Amino acid sequence: MSVKLGFFVRRFVSNQASALTKPGKFYKEVTVVNELDEETGNQTHKILLDNRILKTQGGKVLKLHSYPLALAIAQEWSSQSEYLQLGQMRLTGLAFTAQDNPLEQSVDTISQKVLDYVDGDTVLFFNTENSKLHRYQMENWAPLINNLNSDLGTRVRASENILDCDVANANDKEKIDRWIRQHNFPALVGLQYATESVKSFIIAYNAIRHHIDTEVAIDAATLEQRTQAETWGNVEWSHGLEREELMTRLSAACLFIYFNSNNFTSKRI
16 A cells, blocks of 8 residues: 555545545546455455455455445445545444454453443333323334344343343343344444444334334434424524534444345345
């Protein structure tokens, strides 16, 4: 990788940079090349920016095992205009994180971080002091809890006491942990990103399992704010930006998990 490309990739996290400091687009064509991994015997996919191979922030050649994911990441780079919006390229960022693993995470550490959200999950604590909010919570959150319990055979329950520490028992957590650990490492990176983005494992779970789409998921994640806005009003542009940001993050996470968890085959006709 050239020094120029390395500089741009290291600036990946510069989400708030101005147009004067954002790197300019330096390539014309983006292509996906397929190679056979000599170590594993599996096909891998790389991204070419003109004749430069895309590398991660850690300086490694980005190797992807999902062709649809490679195409999606290539599209992120291809869709850039005069300046590179590196901080908005969510799939690229997730792929870099999964390969570099900068925080040296493991299946155990990620699984525990995701599982930790269950005890204090937003959708498990209903507010009885606000009748409108409580009604919305019953309508929007209760079905998400039911979906989780139906799928995994758990008995996770909602509570009206914020100090309740028994919304999920040990058996529930064991079943949830088992589901989490069935994912490969890249998918776990996406699961953690999804959960942290909406601050709820149960909302993320329902979106990942296609029980709800991302719009419904974000509605559930921002239920309290939306209820307050109905009563007190809201700065519309601020609310819209926050919503679009959350939808972008969750959508990218769901795609990343899906592409890393499913095998795709193609047949020439």
